[in-house]
Amino acid sequence: MEIALKYKHIFFDLDGTLWDIHRNAELTLKSMWVQFECEPTKWDSFYEAYLHHNHRVWAMYRQGTMTKEELRTARFSRSMDDAGVQYSSELLEQFAQAFVDQCPRQPHLIPGALEILNYLNDKGYVMHIITNGFKEIQGIKMDGSGLAPFFVHNINSEDVGVRKPDPKIFHHAFDRAGTHAQESIMIGDDWEADILGARNIGMDQVFLKLDQQRHNVHPTFTIENLIELKNIL
Ligand SMILES: [Mg+2]
Known part of the structure; x- marks a missing residue:
């Protein structure tokens, strides 16, 4: 039966x-940190800030108080600000684009x-x-x-x-x-x-x-x- x-x-x-997503994003950001020649000593504080801000901006996106375009860069600009990383708007845009290009290709x-x-x-x-x-x-x-x-x-x-x-x-x-x-x-x-x-x-x-x-x-x-x-x- x-x-x-x-x-x-x-x-x-x-x-x-x-x-x-957590493992895949961390691996992607770690390799981008090298690719974009960011200061190695600031990685830990950047990544810690990223976990915090990424969570927050996605909640704002869900609630409709942040657009997709804003989210793409805000998760990184806010984290770099917290970690004391200097960046131009051009670098920020390249960084945000590299992340959406590279992260989805991680297989974990x-x-x-x-x-x-x-x-x-x-x-x-x-x-x-x-x-x-x-x-x-x-x-x-x-x-x-x-x-x-x-x-x-x-x-x-x-x-x-x-x-x-x-x-x-x-x-x-x-x-x-x-x-x-x-x-x-x-x-x-x-x-x-x-x-x-x-x-x-x-x-x-x-x-x-x-x-x-x-x-x-x-x-x-x-x-x-x-x-x-x-x-x-
Ligand atoms: Mg989920």
Whole structure:
């Protein structure tokens, strides 16, 4: 007898859930630091500032208080300012462009990503991506890291005109996939965009909790590594 699966469609976040954006960005910036002949002694303070500012500017972008063009350079200018690095506007533009050219070509995935995608694929789930990342680079990341073949639809916030956690992006995703919230589940590492976003439209959620964040509502499931999905799906 075939066991009926509760969920048919799985929606994955990309950055930080499957594609290891932190590791890939750090490796890219480290090599750019050499390429752009920045002062080696200022690397540590630059990178620490980058982690802080990058997080903040993406939150502003999600909320619509910063444009994509501003974000591209602000994450680096603010970090260089904090680290006491001198730069011209021309260098800043080249640095920002080099990052979007080079970073998506890094292949590193979150541990267990390919194993769990093969497992879920074999079980017959239909899988899709919902991402707030820049459209022109998300495809490069997926092709270069071997993720692309697992996904039927790639929903990008730039195509929809709104970003997670806006309900419209999830409804757009359901329309594209031909499904609805009750037979779908969202898997992501971002509390607000992925978990609250899915929760607000009545879709179950798996929170990939990679740090010690505490929240006052409970997601449907919480995991600390991707392989734990085998206990749920
Ligand atoms: Mg993410």
